[in-house]
Amino acid sequence: MNKPCPCTSGQPYQTCCQPYHKGRIPATAVSLMRSRYAAYALGKIGYILKTEQLSARQPDRRKAIKQFCQNTDFIGLQILAEETLAADRATVTFRAILGQQGRDASFTERSLFEKRDGRWFYIGPLE
Numbered sequence: 001m002n003k004p005c006p007c008t009s010g011q012p013y014q015t016c017c018q019p020y021h022k023g024r025i026p027a028t029a030v031s032l033m034r035s036r037y038a039a040y041a042l043g044k045i046g047y048i049l050k051t052e053q054l055s056a057r058q059p060d061r062r063k064a065i066k067q068f069c070q071n072t073d074f075i076g077l078q079i080l081a082e083e084t085l086a087a088d089r090a091t092v093t094f095r096a097i098l099g100q101q102g103r104d105a106s107f108t109e110r111s112l113f114e115k116r117d118g119r120w121f122y123i124g125p126l127e
């Protein structure tokens with residue numbers, strides 16, 4: 001099994017994001033970003049939830065993610081920039097190339113990541 005990783009790194013899933021989905025801790029915010037995108041593409045909702053610490057998590061977050069995963073084609077991910085703000089704070093600017101019902105649903109986001117107890121978490125988009 002050498003299927004390409006859904007994060008479109010060009011690497012096989014087996015050696016790219018799968019180890020993170022199986023429990024390896026991403027060393028960088030970018031690795032976490034890539035593995036979260038791949039998790040969206042594969043519908044791994046548990047991984048998405050456990051790698052984020054949203055300031056105000058909606059009670060129906062799991063359902064919303066599931067719906068988003070089901071209704072979206074995950075075409076590609078481009079990492080545009082990464083910035084280290086501190087040892088435990090970083091931003092990643094990315095473009096998610098997505099389709100929804102045949103329409104382009106791509107977007108660009110600059111996201112904040114924080115490291116807590118040795119693990120990176122997705123905090124949310126920055127203005």
Ligand SMILES: [Zn+2]
Pocket residue numbers: 005006007008009013016017018034035038
């Ligand atoms: Zn990957």
